Amino acid sequence: MSSSEFEAVIGLEIHAQLLTKTKMFCGCSTKFGSEPNSQTCPICIGMPGVLPVMNKNALEFVIKTGIAMNCTIAHFSRFARKNYFYPDLPKGYQISQYELPICQGGHLVLHTQDGERVIGLTRIHMEEDAGKNIHDNSDKYSFVDLNRAGTPLMEIVTEPEIRTPAEASMFMRKLRSILRYLGVCDGNMEEGSLRCDANVSIRARGELALGVKAEIKNINSFKFVEKAIEYEIGRQERVLLDGGRIVQETRLWDVATGVTKSMRSKEEAHDYRYFPEPDLMPVVVSNEIIETIRATLPELPEDKVKRYVERYKLPLYDAELLTNEQQTAKWFEEALVNGVNPKAVSNWMMGELMRLLNENNLPIDKCKVSPVHLTELIALIDKGTISGTIAKSVFEEMFNTGKRAEGIIKEKGLVQISDEGSIDKIVEEVIQKNLKEVERYKGGEVKLMGFFVGQVMKLSKGKANPAMVNDIVKRKLDGKATDE
């Protein structure tokens, strides 16, 4: 058997920190990066006698996500305790959901090179985050920071329906996009507000039974989702090809070495002794509440993509790129005024605008160019006032200064030269200066045409109408040829 005869089976377990102002079961702030233990109270540090009270905003956020991911929202769900000892877990148990989660089923659609792929979800549930152990402050002691303890999380679990590392990464990006549209999670994998564990197994292509899986933890960037899974598939293939056997275990992705390392085997796995949380009432959600929340949902990327393709005739690629971030889509839609060609707007956005935003590390809503200003620039190109090349430098100026295209063009005298006489003069000058090249052209080196056009553009500081330059150069050179 060779490695191409294997197929990977991948399921993801994603933890997303909810963007609520306060924690899941107490009133402490969820702000990131504060002084250790400055955002704690008797409830989130698990003092004796305290009780949790559910954050209703967190529930609303999870229901919102469930609706966006096509889940069934449970009318009756329940919190459960997940029991284990660890210093960053102040109560000795995590309040989570177990047998009755808030969202069940659901799916996400991916547009891959091989077409549409529907990835099923198992569930989404609510839970609280743990704190953080700090080991590098002292040789003798470890410290515990409980600022994060009790931060609301949702866990999103997919069915084992992902087949390639690329799909897994695509899933994560799409999920991130949806969460950000909903405003429920900032999707920052590096800061840990979006975390992903991957269950990976392989089997012979065509086999229906699942292979033994390994759970990969500590994947903390989009790039590593793909790399870690890719490594793990390769590792499992090598084990099987060498006649070995995969063992069920938890493995850690090691960023430094780019490999996964065994953390604990199934035998060492915790028995979490789940049982219903007696301190909280079951969560009862009526149809009315679900519909009220549904009404607050924005148009989601998937629907936008459809609309952009159908109504604006954009290629799928453009539509996906423009809708990935809500602010980008908003910018695009605001530019669709004055009968502008949507594809022209898309080209400018995906090209120059994205390039400059990336170079300056700016979010689109902080961009000095307004969508309407871009349409003005496009109109000037269409009218022939400036050439496409000049437009690029005009756009850059607009980006840096916030000035409008027309002003820049006037100020810098960038109006395109479209008068035949003026161009004729420049062409003549170029020909006179380059008689040797004229000879060579006549001798059959027709590719020198480009050289002449280039010289003319240079001499006109790029302002000459390129189409006219082309015409005139050709006419003159060829004319000269017939003259003699």
Add this chain to the structure above:
Amino acid sequence: MKLSHMNAHELKALLATKEVSCKEIMSSIFDEIDKREYDVAAYIHIRDKKELFTEAEKIDNRRLKADNIGILDGLPISIKDNICTKAIPTTCASKMLENFVPPYDATIIKKIRQADGIIIGKTNLDEFAMGSSTEHSAFKITKNPHNTDYVPGGTSGGACASVAANECIMAIGSDTGGSIRQPASFCGVTGLKPTYGRVSRFGLVAYGSSLDQIGTVTKNVKDTALLLQVIAGVDSLDATSVDESVPNYCDLLSLNGKLTVGIPKEFFAEGLDHEVENAVKNCISLLEKDGHNVIEISIPHTPYAVPAYYITACSEASSNLARYDGVKYGYRATDTKNLMDMYLKTRGSGFGAEVKRRIMLGTYTLSAGYYDAFYLKAAKVRTLIAQDFAKAFELCDIIISPVAPTAAYKIGEKADDPLAMYLGDIYSVIANLTGLPAISVPCGWTTSRLPIGVQLTTRALNEPLLLSAAYRLEQLLATVA
């Protein structure tokens, strides 16, 4: 009569006419503490005497100025030491929390302070409220004030002894499986476990969260109504508290009309002490003579109550007590090699034997492969027992029964026989499994001069009916005595 020996209503009347002051009451209580506490050992912590007198004086001054004073009128109230009191140590009678001082008040403590009750100190209990005799405290054994060779019952043994020994006027206890009612019965005082959710649990150190309820220990039913009035009500800090308005219990004490009283036949079977049985039967005939209708009812699932209770309580306890790990507060073992060693030594030496026994039982009953057979089955039994009671309350208004199969037993008699001790909870755990309100009212004495209590139970949130029935029974007992 000494002030310390009077009940809350008698003292309130004297305070209202300014015949006595809070300071005089406090002073009388301290006389009694000086006399009795050495033998009875009701308290783990008594607050600084000077501080208490200052508090009493302040209330007296306000009364002189005709300021509004809360309905607790500056009366000294003891608090079971598993209820958090800001700036006052809260130990749960455990080495684990020996030096723990909460930075917050339990909701009911706030309410008592607002009602101008004076918290005099913290009473002894079985460690983390696990036990039935107050012998399982890490610090001391509380004795029965009626005979100090006998246990006061438990786990609110300190609370009940403090009231019975006149070392306070009223007390707050907690009841997870009879922990207020059984010691009230043993000590000859009135003990109420309200409906689950009627009183906020915020600040009550959890043992079995779905069973735990804070309640009152008083000298009579009228005082019970007074103290319940203060502590009852919904609490935004306790999601399991019930959002129902609080009736005026004190005004609803007189019984209107005749009751149908149910006697569960399963409760008068084998194992019930004859003196206890006779005392309860006496109550039944008094009620019958008073014109109430007495009928036999059945609670068929009674035999499963004790196992269901211990499985549920221990399962929840195994999780509730996980937070005592030496990391954040409380006891931490010294000289430990690594994290696991720290956990093992801290929990191994910080908890007493009974607590460790219940943590182990609960860990087992929640474990993979055993959960369905134990925890889940116990949950089903709870539902079945609740259905038994729902059916019974279609036929009757009040259920009357013993509180415990016996009166108080000797110290040490059952301490090493946990099973025998667990079986003593047979009549009391049912109110916790079902969440129903139940009260223990003193109803007689054994030949060896130990008190006997009778238990009344009624429908959820119907404390007014429960208290008025108990009040009537109390009056009937007083006439014959």
